[in-house]
Amino acid sequence: MHVHVNAAVSADGKLSTRNREQVRISGDEDFARVDRVRAESDAVMVGVGTVLADDPSLVRFDQTHREALEIPGVPTRVVADSRARTPPDAEVLAGDAPTTVLVGEAAPDDRLDALRDAGASIVVAGEERVDLPAALAELEAERVRRLMVEGGGELVFSLFEDGLVDELTLYVGGLVLGGRDAPTIADGEGFVDRETFPRLALEGVERVDDGVVLNWSVESSRPLGAG
Numbered sequence: 001m002h003v004h005v006n007a008a009v010s011a012d013g014k015l016s017t018r019n020r021e022q023v024r025i026s027g028d029e030d031f032a033r034v035d036r037v038r039a040e041s042d043a044v045m046v047g048v049g050t051v052l053a054d055d056p057s058l059v060r061f062d063q064t065h066r067e068a069l070e071i072p073g074v075p076t077r078v079v080a081d082s083r084a085r086t087p088p089d090a091e092v093l094a095g096d097a098p099t100t101v102l103v104g105e106a107a108p109d110d111r112l113d114a115l116r117d118a119g120a121s122i123v124v125a126g127e128e129r130v131d132l133p134a135a136l137a138e139l140e141a142e143r144v145r146r147l148m149v150e151g152g153g154e155l156v157f158s159l160f161e162d163g164l165v166d167e168l169t170l171y172v173g174g175l176v177l178g179g180r181d182a183p184t185i186a187d188g189e190g191f192v193d194r195e196t197f198p199r200l201a202l203e204g205v206e207r208v209d210d211g212v213v214l215n216w217s218v219e220s221s222r223p224l225g226a227g
């Protein structure tokens with residue numbers, strides 16, 4: 001599976017404000033690029049923190065681009081949601097596009113039933129928190145070969161920590177959000193040991209709207225604890 005993280009950050013590296021309110025950082029041209037990346041993907045994933053903060057629908061993609069690539073169907077929406085906190089009336093469950101919610105074994109049964117009633121497929125992987133390597137293996141078994149991840153920072157850090165990210169694209173926009181508690185692209189515990197810092201190789205730089213799109217491949221990313 002190819003895992004492509006794509007997000008927009010402010011010039012000071014923030015995904016949104018300290019209140020975690022959604023901010024439109026990308027301009028029209030960058031959102032058109034995002035829609036092409038979605039069109040190339042079998043699935044588009046976010047963490048439940050993003051669902052609760054932004055209530056995204058994740059249905060928009062570039063249909064013409066997908067047809068040109070002869071990819072059938074629509075991208076599956078995926079939410080990493082250890083305790084099944086996704087509200088059953090969330091936009092990510094609305095409409096005809098399929099939605100898979102990745103949960104841990106600790107997720108309460110009544111919330112799982114409510115999500116199933118709202119049309120979601122449930123994948124259980126891990127105990128307290130979603131075991132991402134196991135969950136992504138399940139998605140791959142369901143023919144997800146290209147997975148786009150849009151955030152947020154907690155989920156993306158875990159993906160790096162587990163050595164699962166292949167490609168990172170950031171749109172850096174011309175605004176400053178500030179705030180020591182504002183989310184960044186990789187939050188979580190953070191890396192301390194330089195041996196574990198994921199190393200990136202710069203593949204592309206492009207001026208888009210009032211900002212710049214940076215594209216990296218991941219050169220090395222080792223799961224913590226790996227020898």
Ligand SMILES: NC(=O)C1=CN([C@@H]2O[C@H](COP(=O)(O)OP(=O)(O)OC[C@H]3O[C@@H](n4cnc5c(N)ncnc54)[C@H](O)[C@@H]3O)[C@@H](O)[C@H]2O)C=CC1
Pocket residue numbers: 006007008009014015016017019020021022023025046047048049050051053054080081082083129130131132150151152153154155156158183187
């Ligand atoms: N500018 C941009 O491109 C984007 C901005 N955002 C912003 O990011 C913020 C939300 O990000 P976060 O609070 O970091 O939440 P998040 O979206 O990363 O979700 C975190 C949640 O994911 C679940 N999860 C399941 N398995 C996990 C695992 N193994 N590791 C980590 N989390 C796991 C947990 O329930 C955890 O609470 C919002 O403010 C949103 O607006 C989100 C996406 C894109």
Ligand SMILES: Nc1nc(O)c(N)c(N[C@@H]2O[C@H](COP(=O)(O)O)[C@@H](O)[C@H]2O)n1
Pocket residue numbers: 006007008022023024025026034046050054055056057058059060150151171
């Ligand atoms: N690429 C990008 N640029 C921004 O400026 C953003 N705020 C985001 N946010 C992400 O897009 C999701 C919304 O998707 P829909 O419009 O509902 O399809 C949001 O949840 C973030 O993941 N992205």
